Amino acid sequence: MAFFVTPALALFALFVVWPxxxxVQFSFYxxxxxxxLVDFVGLRNYTTVLGNDVFTDAFVHNMVIVVLSVAVQLPLGLAIALLLNRRMRGQGVLRTVIFxxxxxxxxxxxxxxxxxxQPEYGVVDSLLGAVGLDGPEQGWxxxxxxxxxxxxxxxxxxxLGLAVLLFLAGLQGVPDELxxxxxxxxxxxxxxxxRITVPLLGPTIRVWAFxxxxxxxQLFDIVWILTGGGPANATTTMATFLVTEGTKRQNYGIAAAASxxxxxxALVMALAYQLLVLRRDTRVEVTS
Structure with a gap:
Protein backbone atom coordinates (compact mmCIF):
# COMPACT_ATOMS: atom_id res chain seq x y z
CA MET A 1 0.00 0.00 0.00
CA ALA A 2 2.78 2.44 0.93
CA PHE A 3 4.48 1.75 -2.42
CA PHE A 4 1.42 3.03 -4.31
CA VAL A 5 0.57 5.91 -1.97
CA THR A 6 4.07 7.39 -1.65
CA PRO A 7 4.31 8.85 -5.21
CA ALA A 8 0.95 10.60 -4.83
CA LEU A 9 1.91 11.98 -1.43
CA ALA A 10 5.25 13.15 -2.79
CA LEU A 11 3.57 15.00 -5.65
CA PHE A 12 1.04 16.51 -3.25
CA ALA A 13 3.80 17.68 -0.94
CA LEU A 14 5.83 19.10 -3.82
CA PHE A 15 3.07 20.95 -5.66
CA VAL A 16 0.65 21.81 -2.83
CA VAL A 17 2.24 21.76 0.62
CA TRP A 18 5.59 23.27 -0.36
CA PRO A 19 4.11 26.25 -2.28
CA VAL A 24 3.59 31.81 4.26
CA GLN A 25 7.33 32.45 4.46
CA PHE A 26 7.21 35.23 1.84
CA SER A 27 4.31 36.87 3.67
CA PHE A 28 6.58 37.74 6.59
CA TYR A 29 9.03 39.72 4.45
CA LEU A 37 14.61 37.36 2.02
CA VAL A 38 16.25 39.73 4.48
CA ASP A 39 13.69 42.45 5.28
CA PHE A 40 11.58 40.70 7.92
CA VAL A 41 8.39 42.63 8.77
CA GLY A 42 6.47 40.07 10.79
CA LEU A 43 2.70 40.46 10.51
CA ARG A 44 2.88 43.91 8.92
CA ASN A 45 1.96 42.57 5.48
CA TYR A 46 -1.17 40.97 6.92
CA THR A 47 -2.07 44.24 8.64
CA THR A 48 -1.63 46.05 5.33
CA VAL A 49 -3.79 43.57 3.46
CA LEU A 50 -6.61 43.42 6.00
CA GLY A 51 -6.58 47.21 6.36
CA ASN A 52 -6.67 47.79 2.61
CA ASP A 53 -10.08 48.97 1.41
CA VAL A 54 -9.50 47.40 -2.01
CA PHE A 55 -8.95 43.98 -0.45
CA THR A 56 -11.95 44.24 1.85
CA ASP A 57 -14.08 45.29 -1.13
CA ALA A 58 -12.65 42.34 -3.05
CA PHE A 59 -13.72 40.03 -0.23
CA VAL A 60 -17.22 41.49 -0.38
CA HIS A 61 -17.31 40.98 -4.16
CA ASN A 62 -16.37 37.32 -3.72
CA MET A 63 -19.11 36.84 -1.14
CA VAL A 64 -21.65 38.57 -3.39
CA ILE A 65 -20.78 36.18 -6.20
CA VAL A 66 -21.04 33.22 -3.80
CA VAL A 67 -24.54 34.25 -2.74
CA LEU A 68 -25.70 35.10 -6.27
CA SER A 69 -24.34 31.83 -7.63
CA VAL A 70 -26.42 29.78 -5.21
CA ALA A 71 -29.48 32.05 -5.38
CA VAL A 72 -29.60 32.29 -9.19
CA GLN A 73 -27.78 29.31 -10.67
CA LEU A 74 -29.37 26.74 -8.35
CA PRO A 75 -33.05 27.32 -9.26
CA LEU A 76 -32.18 28.05 -12.89
CA GLY A 77 -30.02 24.95 -13.30
CA LEU A 78 -32.54 22.78 -11.45
CA ALA A 79 -35.42 24.01 -13.61
CA ILE A 80 -33.49 23.34 -16.82
CA ALA A 81 -32.42 19.90 -15.60
CA LEU A 82 -36.00 18.95 -14.73
CA LEU A 83 -37.19 20.04 -18.16
CA LEU A 84 -34.37 18.26 -20.01
CA ASN A 85 -35.05 15.09 -18.02
CA ARG A 86 -38.39 14.77 -19.79
CA ARG A 87 -38.64 13.14 -23.19
CA MET A 88 -38.73 15.72 -25.96
CA ARG A 89 -37.48 16.27 -29.47
CA GLY A 90 -33.95 17.54 -29.73
CA GLN A 91 -33.18 16.64 -26.12
CA GLY A 92 -29.59 15.69 -26.89
CA VAL A 93 -28.99 18.88 -28.85
CA LEU A 94 -30.36 21.03 -26.04
CA ARG A 95 -28.16 19.29 -23.49
CA THR A 96 -25.11 19.84 -25.67
CA VAL A 97 -25.89 23.52 -26.24
CA ILE A 98 -26.25 24.14 -22.50
CA PHE A 99 -23.06 22.26 -21.61
CA GLN A 118 -17.96 46.51 -26.10
CA PRO A 119 -19.85 49.84 -26.03
CA GLU A 120 -21.56 51.09 -29.21
CA TYR A 121 -20.21 48.53 -31.69
CA GLY A 122 -20.54 45.42 -29.51
CA VAL A 123 -23.18 42.83 -30.33
CA VAL A 124 -25.08 43.37 -27.08
CA ASP A 125 -25.40 47.14 -27.57
CA SER A 126 -26.25 46.64 -31.25
CA LEU A 127 -29.10 44.30 -30.35
CA LEU A 128 -30.38 46.73 -27.73
CA GLY A 129 -30.18 49.57 -30.25
CA ALA A 130 -32.22 47.52 -32.72
CA VAL A 131 -35.15 47.52 -30.27
CA GLY A 132 -34.74 51.17 -29.27
CA LEU A 133 -32.73 50.67 -26.06
CA ASP A 134 -29.36 52.09 -25.12
CA GLY A 135 -26.60 50.47 -23.13
CA PRO A 136 -24.48 52.31 -20.54
CA GLU A 137 -22.43 55.12 -22.04
CA GLN A 138 -19.20 53.66 -20.65
CA GLY A 139 -20.18 50.12 -21.53
CA TRP A 140 -21.40 47.24 -19.41
CA LEU A 160 -24.55 26.85 -15.55
CA GLY A 161 -23.87 23.81 -17.72
CA LEU A 162 -22.02 22.11 -14.87
CA ALA A 163 -25.02 22.52 -12.55
CA VAL A 164 -27.37 21.15 -15.21
CA LEU A 165 -25.07 18.20 -15.90
CA LEU A 166 -24.76 17.27 -12.22
CA PHE A 167 -28.49 17.62 -11.64
CA LEU A 168 -29.28 15.48 -14.68
CA ALA A 169 -26.89 12.81 -13.37
CA GLY A 170 -28.59 12.98 -9.98
CA LEU A 171 -32.02 12.65 -11.56
CA GLN A 172 -31.00 9.31 -13.02
CA GLY A 173 -30.84 7.97 -9.47
CA VAL A 174 -34.46 8.81 -8.65
CA PRO A 175 -36.39 5.49 -8.65
CA ASP A 176 -39.12 5.35 -11.28
CA GLU A 177 -41.22 3.29 -8.89
CA LEU A 178 -41.63 6.21 -6.50
CA ARG A 195 -42.14 16.05 -2.86
CA ILE A 196 -39.97 13.32 -4.38
CA THR A 197 -37.45 14.42 -7.01
CA VAL A 198 -35.96 17.51 -5.38
CA PRO A 199 -35.56 15.95 -1.89
CA LEU A 200 -33.81 12.90 -3.40
CA LEU A 201 -31.62 15.28 -5.38
CA GLY A 202 -30.46 16.94 -2.15
CA PRO A 203 -26.96 15.34 -1.96
CA THR A 204 -26.21 16.35 -5.56
CA ILE A 205 -27.40 19.90 -4.93
CA ARG A 206 -25.24 20.19 -1.83
CA VAL A 207 -22.14 18.96 -3.65
CA TRP A 208 -22.73 21.40 -6.50
CA ALA A 209 -23.23 24.25 -4.02
CA PHE A 210 -19.89 23.38 -2.41
CA GLN A 218 -11.08 31.61 -5.97
CA LEU A 219 -12.49 33.48 -8.97
CA PHE A 220 -9.80 35.04 -11.14
CA ASP A 221 -9.44 34.26 -14.84
CA ILE A 222 -12.69 35.53 -16.36
CA VAL A 223 -12.67 38.64 -14.16
CA TRP A 224 -9.07 39.36 -15.12
CA ILE A 225 -9.86 39.10 -18.83
CA LEU A 226 -13.10 41.07 -18.74
CA THR A 227 -12.22 43.94 -16.42
CA GLY A 228 -8.85 43.33 -14.75
CA GLY A 229 -10.62 44.16 -11.50
CA GLY A 230 -11.90 47.53 -12.70
CA PRO A 231 -13.47 49.91 -13.26
CA ALA A 232 -12.42 51.67 -10.04
CA ASN A 233 -11.95 48.24 -8.38
CA ALA A 234 -15.66 47.51 -8.84
CA THR A 235 -14.99 43.88 -9.82
CA THR A 236 -11.79 43.20 -7.89
CA THR A 237 -11.63 39.77 -6.28
CA MET A 238 -9.15 38.50 -3.72
CA ALA A 239 -7.28 36.62 -6.46
CA THR A 240 -7.04 39.64 -8.79
CA PHE A 241 -5.88 41.79 -5.85
CA LEU A 242 -2.94 39.53 -5.00
CA VAL A 243 -1.95 39.14 -8.67
CA THR A 244 -2.02 42.92 -9.12
CA GLU A 245 0.10 43.47 -6.03
CA GLY A 246 2.60 40.84 -7.12
CA THR A 247 2.98 41.24 -10.88
CA LYS A 248 2.23 44.93 -11.36
CA ARG A 249 3.48 46.52 -8.15
CA GLN A 250 6.16 43.97 -7.22
CA ASN A 251 4.87 43.80 -3.65
CA TYR A 252 5.39 40.07 -3.38
CA GLY A 253 5.27 40.06 0.40
CA ILE A 254 1.82 41.69 0.39
CA ALA A 255 0.70 39.40 -2.44
CA ALA A 256 1.84 36.37 -0.44
CA ALA A 257 -0.04 37.61 2.62
CA ALA A 258 -3.17 38.09 0.50
CA SER A 259 -2.80 34.57 -0.90
CA ALA A 266 -11.48 29.09 1.40
CA LEU A 267 -10.38 26.52 3.99
CA VAL A 268 -12.69 27.89 6.70
CA MET A 269 -15.64 27.99 4.31
CA ALA A 270 -14.92 24.46 3.11
CA LEU A 271 -14.62 23.07 6.65
CA ALA A 272 -17.72 24.92 7.83
CA TYR A 273 -19.72 23.62 4.87
CA GLN A 274 -18.43 20.12 5.48
CA LEU A 275 -19.42 20.21 9.15
CA LEU A 276 -22.77 21.97 8.77
CA VAL A 277 -24.07 20.69 5.43
CA LEU A 278 -22.19 17.74 3.95
CA ARG A 279 -21.89 15.85 7.24
CA ARG A 280 -25.55 14.80 7.04
CA ASP A 281 -24.91 13.01 3.73
CA THR A 282 -21.85 11.22 5.16
CA ARG A 283 -23.82 10.27 8.25
CA VAL A 284 -26.62 8.80 6.11
CA GLU A 285 -24.14 6.77 4.07
CA VAL A 286 -22.44 5.38 7.19
CA THR A 287 -25.81 4.51 8.77
CA SER A 288 -27.04 2.76 5.64
Whole structure:
Protein backbone atom coordinates (compact mmCIF):
# COMPACT_ATOMS: atom_id res chain seq x y z
CA MET A 1 0.00 0.00 0.00
CA ALA A 2 2.78 2.44 0.93
CA PHE A 3 4.48 1.75 -2.42
CA PHE A 4 1.42 3.03 -4.31
CA VAL A 5 0.57 5.91 -1.97
CA THR A 6 4.07 7.39 -1.65
CA PRO A 7 4.31 8.85 -5.21
CA ALA A 8 0.95 10.60 -4.83
CA LEU A 9 1.91 11.98 -1.43
CA ALA A 10 5.25 13.15 -2.79
CA LEU A 11 3.57 15.00 -5.65
CA PHE A 12 1.04 16.51 -3.25
CA ALA A 13 3.80 17.68 -0.94
CA LEU A 14 5.83 19.10 -3.82
CA PHE A 15 3.07 20.95 -5.66
CA VAL A 16 0.65 21.81 -2.83
CA VAL A 17 2.24 21.76 0.62
CA TRP A 18 5.59 23.27 -0.36
CA PRO A 19 4.11 26.25 -2.28
CA UNK A 20 1.81 26.98 0.66
CA UNK A 21 4.72 26.97 3.10
CA UNK A 22 6.75 29.20 0.80
CA UNK A 23 3.86 31.65 0.47
CA VAL A 24 3.59 31.81 4.26
CA GLN A 25 7.33 32.45 4.46
CA PHE A 26 7.21 35.23 1.84
CA SER A 27 4.31 36.87 3.67
CA PHE A 28 6.58 37.74 6.59
CA TYR A 29 9.03 39.72 4.45
CA UNK A 30 9.06 42.89 2.40
CA UNK A 31 10.27 41.47 -0.90
CA UNK A 32 10.29 42.83 -4.45
CA UNK A 33 11.01 39.52 -6.12
CA UNK A 34 14.79 39.87 -6.32
CA UNK A 35 17.51 38.83 -3.90
CA UNK A 36 17.27 36.94 -0.62
CA LEU A 37 14.61 37.36 2.02
CA VAL A 38 16.25 39.73 4.48
CA ASP A 39 13.69 42.45 5.28
CA PHE A 40 11.58 40.70 7.92
CA VAL A 41 8.39 42.63 8.77
CA GLY A 42 6.47 40.07 10.79
CA LEU A 43 2.70 40.46 10.51
CA ARG A 44 2.88 43.91 8.92
CA ASN A 45 1.96 42.57 5.48
CA TYR A 46 -1.17 40.97 6.92
CA THR A 47 -2.07 44.24 8.64
CA THR A 48 -1.63 46.05 5.33
CA VAL A 49 -3.79 43.57 3.46
CA LEU A 50 -6.61 43.42 6.00
CA GLY A 51 -6.58 47.21 6.36
CA ASN A 52 -6.67 47.79 2.61
CA ASP A 53 -10.08 48.97 1.41
CA VAL A 54 -9.50 47.40 -2.01
CA PHE A 55 -8.95 43.98 -0.45
CA THR A 56 -11.95 44.24 1.85
CA ASP A 57 -14.08 45.29 -1.13
CA ALA A 58 -12.65 42.34 -3.05
CA PHE A 59 -13.72 40.03 -0.23
CA VAL A 60 -17.22 41.49 -0.38
CA HIS A 61 -17.31 40.98 -4.16
CA ASN A 62 -16.37 37.32 -3.72
CA MET A 63 -19.11 36.84 -1.14
CA VAL A 64 -21.65 38.57 -3.39
CA ILE A 65 -20.78 36.18 -6.20
CA VAL A 66 -21.04 33.22 -3.80
CA VAL A 67 -24.54 34.25 -2.74
CA LEU A 68 -25.70 35.10 -6.27
CA SER A 69 -24.34 31.83 -7.63
CA VAL A 70 -26.42 29.78 -5.21
CA ALA A 71 -29.48 32.05 -5.38
CA VAL A 72 -29.60 32.29 -9.19
CA GLN A 73 -27.78 29.31 -10.67
CA LEU A 74 -29.37 26.74 -8.35
CA PRO A 75 -33.05 27.32 -9.26
CA LEU A 76 -32.18 28.05 -12.89
CA GLY A 77 -30.02 24.95 -13.30
CA LEU A 78 -32.54 22.78 -11.45
CA ALA A 79 -35.42 24.01 -13.61
CA ILE A 80 -33.49 23.34 -16.82
CA ALA A 81 -32.42 19.90 -15.60
CA LEU A 82 -36.00 18.95 -14.73
CA LEU A 83 -37.19 20.04 -18.16
CA LEU A 84 -34.37 18.26 -20.01
CA ASN A 85 -35.05 15.09 -18.02
CA ARG A 86 -38.39 14.77 -19.79
CA ARG A 87 -38.64 13.14 -23.19
CA MET A 88 -38.73 15.72 -25.96
CA ARG A 89 -37.48 16.27 -29.47
CA GLY A 90 -33.95 17.54 -29.73
CA GLN A 91 -33.18 16.64 -26.12
CA GLY A 92 -29.59 15.69 -26.89
CA VAL A 93 -28.99 18.88 -28.85
CA LEU A 94 -30.36 21.03 -26.04
CA ARG A 95 -28.16 19.29 -23.49
CA THR A 96 -25.11 19.84 -25.67
CA VAL A 97 -25.89 23.52 -26.24
CA ILE A 98 -26.25 24.14 -22.50
CA PHE A 99 -23.06 22.26 -21.61
CA UNK A 100 -20.81 23.67 -24.36
CA UNK A 101 -20.00 26.96 -22.52
CA UNK A 102 -18.63 25.00 -19.58
CA UNK A 103 -16.10 23.08 -21.68
CA UNK A 104 -14.81 26.27 -23.31
CA UNK A 105 -11.57 27.59 -21.88
CA UNK A 106 -12.03 30.56 -19.56
CA UNK A 107 -9.71 32.64 -21.74
CA UNK A 108 -11.79 32.00 -24.84
CA UNK A 109 -15.07 32.70 -23.05
CA UNK A 110 -13.66 35.89 -21.52
CA UNK A 111 -12.32 37.24 -24.81
CA UNK A 112 -15.56 36.46 -26.65
CA UNK A 113 -17.72 38.22 -24.04
CA UNK A 114 -15.28 41.13 -23.85
CA UNK A 115 -15.90 41.73 -27.54
CA UNK A 116 -19.65 41.18 -27.28
CA UNK A 117 -19.94 43.74 -24.46
CA GLN A 118 -17.96 46.51 -26.10
CA PRO A 119 -19.85 49.84 -26.03
CA GLU A 120 -21.56 51.09 -29.21
CA TYR A 121 -20.21 48.53 -31.69
CA GLY A 122 -20.54 45.42 -29.51
CA VAL A 123 -23.18 42.83 -30.33
CA VAL A 124 -25.08 43.37 -27.08
CA ASP A 125 -25.40 47.14 -27.57
CA SER A 126 -26.25 46.64 -31.25
CA LEU A 127 -29.10 44.30 -30.35
CA LEU A 128 -30.38 46.73 -27.73
CA GLY A 129 -30.18 49.57 -30.25
CA ALA A 130 -32.22 47.52 -32.72
CA VAL A 131 -35.15 47.52 -30.27
CA GLY A 132 -34.74 51.17 -29.27
CA LEU A 133 -32.73 50.67 -26.06
CA ASP A 134 -29.36 52.09 -25.12
CA GLY A 135 -26.60 50.47 -23.13
CA PRO A 136 -24.48 52.31 -20.54
CA GLU A 137 -22.43 55.12 -22.04
CA GLN A 138 -19.20 53.66 -20.65
CA GLY A 139 -20.18 50.12 -21.53
CA TRP A 140 -21.40 47.24 -19.41
CA UNK A 141 -17.89 46.50 -18.18
CA UNK A 142 -16.89 50.15 -17.79
CA UNK A 143 -19.72 51.28 -15.51
CA UNK A 144 -18.90 50.59 -11.84
CA UNK A 145 -22.54 50.09 -10.83
CA UNK A 146 -23.12 47.43 -13.48
CA UNK A 147 -19.74 45.80 -13.98
CA UNK A 148 -20.00 43.20 -11.19
CA UNK A 149 -23.50 42.12 -12.24
CA UNK A 150 -22.35 41.91 -15.85
CA UNK A 151 -19.43 39.69 -14.82
CA UNK A 152 -21.83 37.48 -12.86
CA UNK A 153 -24.06 37.09 -15.92
CA UNK A 154 -21.04 35.89 -17.90
CA UNK A 155 -20.12 33.51 -15.07
CA UNK A 156 -23.66 32.13 -15.04
CA UNK A 157 -23.53 31.55 -18.81
CA UNK A 158 -20.15 29.83 -18.41
CA UNK A 159 -20.81 27.55 -15.44
CA LEU A 160 -24.55 26.85 -15.55
CA GLY A 161 -23.87 23.81 -17.72
CA LEU A 162 -22.02 22.11 -14.87
CA ALA A 163 -25.02 22.52 -12.55
CA VAL A 164 -27.37 21.15 -15.21
CA LEU A 165 -25.07 18.20 -15.90
CA LEU A 166 -24.76 17.27 -12.22
CA PHE A 167 -28.49 17.62 -11.64
CA LEU A 168 -29.28 15.48 -14.68
CA ALA A 169 -26.89 12.81 -13.37
CA GLY A 170 -28.59 12.98 -9.98
CA LEU A 171 -32.02 12.65 -11.56
CA GLN A 172 -31.00 9.31 -13.02
CA GLY A 173 -30.84 7.97 -9.47
CA VAL A 174 -34.46 8.81 -8.65
CA PRO A 175 -36.39 5.49 -8.65
CA ASP A 176 -39.12 5.35 -11.28
CA GLU A 177 -41.22 3.29 -8.89
CA LEU A 178 -41.63 6.21 -6.50
CA UNK A 179 -42.66 8.55 -9.30
CA UNK A 180 -45.15 6.04 -10.71
CA UNK A 181 -46.61 5.37 -7.26
CA UNK A 182 -47.09 9.09 -6.67
CA UNK A 183 -48.76 9.51 -10.05
CA UNK A 184 -51.11 6.61 -9.31
CA UNK A 185 -52.05 8.36 -6.05
CA UNK A 186 -53.04 11.41 -8.08
CA UNK A 187 -49.93 13.60 -7.70
CA UNK A 188 -49.28 16.02 -10.54
CA UNK A 189 -45.94 16.71 -12.19
CA UNK A 190 -45.15 19.67 -9.94
CA UNK A 191 -46.06 17.73 -6.77
CA UNK A 192 -43.83 14.84 -7.84
CA UNK A 193 -40.89 17.16 -8.37
CA UNK A 194 -41.41 19.03 -5.10
CA ARG A 195 -42.14 16.05 -2.86
CA ILE A 196 -39.97 13.32 -4.38
CA THR A 197 -37.45 14.42 -7.01
CA VAL A 198 -35.96 17.51 -5.38
CA PRO A 199 -35.56 15.95 -1.89
CA LEU A 200 -33.81 12.90 -3.40
CA LEU A 201 -31.62 15.28 -5.38
CA GLY A 202 -30.46 16.94 -2.15
CA PRO A 203 -26.96 15.34 -1.96
CA THR A 204 -26.21 16.35 -5.56
CA ILE A 205 -27.40 19.90 -4.93
CA ARG A 206 -25.24 20.19 -1.83
CA VAL A 207 -22.14 18.96 -3.65
CA TRP A 208 -22.73 21.40 -6.50
CA ALA A 209 -23.23 24.25 -4.02
CA PHE A 210 -19.89 23.38 -2.41
CA UNK A 211 -18.09 23.43 -5.77
CA UNK A 212 -19.78 26.69 -6.73
CA UNK A 213 -18.87 28.32 -3.42
CA UNK A 214 -15.18 27.37 -3.58
CA UNK A 215 -14.97 28.38 -7.24
CA UNK A 216 -16.51 31.77 -6.47
CA UNK A 217 -14.02 32.42 -3.67
CA GLN A 218 -11.08 31.61 -5.97
CA LEU A 219 -12.49 33.48 -8.97
CA PHE A 220 -9.80 35.04 -11.14
CA ASP A 221 -9.44 34.26 -14.84
CA ILE A 222 -12.69 35.53 -16.36
CA VAL A 223 -12.67 38.64 -14.16
CA TRP A 224 -9.07 39.36 -15.12
CA ILE A 225 -9.86 39.10 -18.83
CA LEU A 226 -13.10 41.07 -18.74
CA THR A 227 -12.22 43.94 -16.42
CA GLY A 228 -8.85 43.33 -14.75
CA GLY A 229 -10.62 44.16 -11.50
CA GLY A 230 -11.90 47.53 -12.70
CA PRO A 231 -13.47 49.91 -13.26
CA ALA A 232 -12.42 51.67 -10.04
CA ASN A 233 -11.95 48.24 -8.38
CA ALA A 234 -15.66 47.51 -8.84
CA THR A 235 -14.99 43.88 -9.82
CA THR A 236 -11.79 43.20 -7.89
CA THR A 237 -11.63 39.77 -6.28
CA MET A 238 -9.15 38.50 -3.72
CA ALA A 239 -7.28 36.62 -6.46
CA THR A 240 -7.04 39.64 -8.79
CA PHE A 241 -5.88 41.79 -5.85
CA LEU A 242 -2.94 39.53 -5.00
CA VAL A 243 -1.95 39.14 -8.67
CA THR A 244 -2.02 42.92 -9.12
CA GLU A 245 0.10 43.47 -6.03
CA GLY A 246 2.60 40.84 -7.12
CA THR A 247 2.98 41.24 -10.88
CA LYS A 248 2.23 44.93 -11.36
CA ARG A 249 3.48 46.52 -8.15
CA GLN A 250 6.16 43.97 -7.22
CA ASN A 251 4.87 43.80 -3.65
CA TYR A 252 5.39 40.07 -3.38
CA GLY A 253 5.27 40.06 0.40
CA ILE A 254 1.82 41.69 0.39
CA ALA A 255 0.70 39.40 -2.44
CA ALA A 256 1.84 36.37 -0.44
CA ALA A 257 -0.04 37.61 2.62
CA ALA A 258 -3.17 38.09 0.50
CA SER A 259 -2.80 34.57 -0.90
CA UNK A 260 -2.55 33.15 2.62
CA UNK A 261 -5.68 35.06 3.65
CA UNK A 262 -7.47 33.73 0.55
CA UNK A 263 -6.37 30.20 1.42
CA UNK A 264 -7.62 30.57 5.00
CA UNK A 265 -10.98 31.97 3.85
CA ALA A 266 -11.48 29.09 1.40
CA LEU A 267 -10.38 26.52 3.99
CA VAL A 268 -12.69 27.89 6.70
CA MET A 269 -15.64 27.99 4.31
CA ALA A 270 -14.92 24.46 3.11
CA LEU A 271 -14.62 23.07 6.65
CA ALA A 272 -17.72 24.92 7.83
CA TYR A 273 -19.72 23.62 4.87
CA GLN A 274 -18.43 20.12 5.48
CA LEU A 275 -19.42 20.21 9.15
CA LEU A 276 -22.77 21.97 8.77
CA VAL A 277 -24.07 20.69 5.43
CA LEU A 278 -22.19 17.74 3.95
CA ARG A 279 -21.89 15.85 7.24
CA ARG A 280 -25.55 14.80 7.04
CA ASP A 281 -24.91 13.01 3.73
CA THR A 282 -21.85 11.22 5.16
CA ARG A 283 -23.82 10.27 8.25
CA VAL A 284 -26.62 8.80 6.11
CA GLU A 285 -24.14 6.77 4.07
CA VAL A 286 -22.44 5.38 7.19
CA THR A 287 -25.81 4.51 8.77
CA SER A 288 -27.04 2.76 5.64
Missing amino acids: ILRA RWKGFGP VPYVLAEVIAGVVWFQLL LGTPDRALITVFVVLTWKY VEAAQIDGAGWWQVQR LSMIGSV VVLFVV
